[in-house]
Amino acid sequence: MPNVLIVYGTSHGQTRKIARRIEEHLVARGIAVEAHDVRNLSRTFQVSQYDGVIVGGRIWMSKVPKNLREFVIFAGALPYTRYHFFLRWVMKRIATMAGRDTDTSRDYEYTDWDEVARFAEEFADQVQPRARVQPETRAAAVSPL
Ligand SMILES: Cc1cc2nc3c(=O)[nH]c(=O)nc-3n(C[C@H](O)[C@H](O)[C@H](O)COP(=O)(O)O)c2cc1C
Numbered sequence: 001m002p003n004v005l006i007v008y009g010t011s012h013g014q015t016r017k018i019a020r021r022i023e024e025h026l027v028a029r030g031i032a033v034e035a036h037d038v039r040n041l042s043r044t045f046q047v048s049q050y051d052g053v054i055v056g057g058r059i060w061m062s063k064v065p066k067n068l069r070e071f072v073i074f075a076g077a078l079p080y081t082r083y084h085f086f087l088r089w090v091m092k093r094i095a096t097m098a099g100r101d102t103d104t105s106r107d108y109e110y111t112d113w114d115e116v117a118r119f120a121e122e123f124a125d126q127v128q129p130r131a132r133v134q135p136e137t138r139a140a141a142v143s144p145l
Pocket residue numbers: 009010011012013014015016057058059060061062063075076077078079087091
């Protein structure tokens with residue numbers, strides 16, 4: 001069974017949520033997955049022990065977390081209710097200038113989940129190509145009995 005490591009850097013949880021969704025897709029394709037917050041990754045871990053590695057990081061001021069600097073993936077949320085007072089005020093000002101959502105009594109999620117699914121499935125294709133449906137299997141599937 002192929003195995004994949006997912007490493008993510010998150011501040012308010014959206015990147016973790018995306019990592020989990022990707023994990024679900026890969027597991028459904030018969031791939032073993034280990035997902036870790038980059039802060040919890042052991043210093044001794046070896047990338048070479050995995051068949052594939054996915055790294056995801058939230059973007060702040062056009063930057064991903066320092067420890068993930070070389071990599072970028074998608075996130076996308078304005079979780080106003082999870083921000084402390086000052087950050088909520090700052091983010092509302094930025095959102096206003098950018099013409100985005102500004103109701104700070106609720107959270108907004110902009111993640112394109114279809115895109116996440118597409119990414120996960122394409123990645124799974126690389127690690128574990130889909131099994132070809134054998135003619136006998138197809139015949140059995142349409143058998144009236
Ligand atoms: C202080 C701050 C700065 C941000 N800067 C950017 C940015 O430069 N570009 C961007 O696309 N999103 C930016 N965002 C939005 C975050 O990338 C988005 O909220 C993301 O979902 C956060 O991921 P997380 O929940 O995993 O921490 C910023 C958010 C905060 C709070």
